Amino acid sequence: MSAVELPAVFRAFPAVYAVGEDYHIFIVPGTRAVMWCRVGDKVYRDEANGVMRSECPVHRIVVPAAELDRAGSYTVGFRTFKERVPYYNKVVEEGEVSFDFRPVTAEDPKFYLISDVHSHIEAGIAAARAFEGMDFLIVNGDIHNDSATLEQMLSDHILAGNITRGEIPAVFSRGNHDLRGAWAEKQPELAPLPGGCSCGTFRLGPVWGVILDAAEDKPDEFCEYGGVNCCHEFRLRETAFLRDLVDRKSSEYEAPGVKYRLAVAHINFSEPHKPPFDIEYDIYAQWCAVLREKIKPCCCLYGHVHRNYITMPGTERDIFDLGTPAIVAGVPEPGEQGTGFSGAGIALSQKAIDVRWIDQSGRILEEQRIERGAKG
């Protein structure tokens, strides 16, 4: 990893998220600033229809993935202000910082699957960084406990930035705890979402992926929510998105160069749940059918249940016939420093998927190999 020194305007390293055909470069600012990004000879800005943003808790700069992959580096520019006024804004400091960037080019890529950190941010960072040589990171929800404060929302990007150092890409997927609290509705401004939607696709070299969002884990009418969710309607829209995705397969999962297909979701929707979590079986069965019959991912990646395990197709937990192994990871637990965490380091190859569950001390808790095409 590089020895880039971050100026005070950065609270953490940038996080470079793969979203559709773009990267969303996220920077958590330490002070009021406008920001831009140079990739090759082009400049991209964090702006709202010509107005450069300075009053935002996180900066987002969208750059075409193909350009950044080709350039192999990017430069973040900033201009700081004490206050934002209608006229004669006074610049306090102006500068640029360059970052190397390594797009995913490995034939057999490695990635870390992190979820359910539940605010044990340092433990999550340590566990992921203990998995050496990763090509990308998947941030799979519930990094914080709830969305009651802005700081919790920002912790996702601080974690992703400090794991990747802005040098390798990441993928973002929303967890059910991300839906809880006053800041949950601000996620379009605060998270890398394609067109504001928390489901979508990504492409990282030979890897193509679909992100599915089961949203909350209980019915919209459940008394715990008090009528602030309308997730059923959202899941219906998401089902339509998944069907539409099949129609676009030649530019998505059947695009030239795709060797590995992943399906990512925070909630393990293909598995059985006890009441009141046993919701949307009809919709989830439809999702599984589309995955099994059309998209055919090499594995599904889940979090949510705070356990590390694999569900093989055809086994007792595969209630909707997913047709592919499900790797479940992300366990917040008591550790030596009072809080701990373990997630999964995953290596893809043509023959097998190798999974290592690693904790914050770097200890490998368990290793498992899934032969490609194996059934339970």
Place this chain on the structure above:
Amino acid sequence: MLPALPPEVFRAPPAVYAVGRNYCITLIPATRCVVWCRVGGNTYYDDFNGVFRSERLVHQVYVPADELEKAERYTVGYRCFAERLSDWNKPTAEGEVTVEFRPVKSEGPRFFLISDVHGRMESGIAAARAFGKMDFLIVNGDMHGNCMTCESLLTDHFIAAALTRGEIPAVFLRGNHDMRGPWPERVEECIPLDGGKTYFTFRLGPVWGVALDCGEIRADEHEKHGGVVCCHAMRLRETQWLRELAGRGAEEFDAPGVKYRLAVSHVDFTDVLPPPFDIEEELYGQWTGLLREYIRPDCLLFGHQHKNYVTLPGSARDRFGQSAPAIVTGVPSKTDPVDYSAAGIALSREFIDADYIDQTGRILQRVRIPRPVYRS
């Protein structure tokens, strides 16, 4: 008459903005609440991927234009909360109110073009009301002095709501003063946008329109801005969008039933302007050319100058060869803190009639413009 929205929940009636193929129903809450709209048998939510929004300056519910035009009414639903919690939210009130809606059907539609109110809200409302019956309203920017406070962003909606009561449609455009201060970058959560863009088309019965946004009036590098705007890049994107629009005539300005075409912009970009406002000669020349060669509006509608006048094609003020007469309006008096005037406009087969009216109802000037030859 149907019951009004409860004042303890909403600060004003709704404003229903036409944008693209949708109406954006906008509501200013007086208290923390979540909002939805029922149109015919369908329900639409102010939500983010399944999370109802409650922490907003304004609520926005996008509904398909054809559905609302068919139903001719919509029902606003709300649920109030004392606070937004992570779990166990407690509604304090819930209700629904139905609003009648009159889509534009008239063969000779009338509308009021309001801009540059610059905080004289009551005068602006009085001038528009003095025009009498209107079929729709165009809110053409600079309703306030700047965006130093969130309340200033709401001025536009208060004016639109007072004049339309959510019963007739409105069109919203941004002015250059709407870009000044710390709040403009949050414009996306407060104003109707088409896919995040402040430039778009609209359709209101026999009227088709294109809304253009020039952004700021000086070069991005001008010291008055202090490096917080990047309008040139936006105008380049807008130029590309306008080119694409010119090629989609069959579904836009040449669509069945279109009898009147309008081009609206806050800044009078076709006009001769002195330094430092004489910017973007090449781009504005291209915009004017695309309007002249392809879109061929019946008239151009501008504000910004704080004067009421008409510029005819080929006249001394016609900088680029405009295709149609430009009606410029929106005058806050320099000497009187109350005085304000703007234009009520009536479209007919042969003429465009503009009445410049002040807040007392006095008609300051009447202008009759023959419709361009190619439209008669």
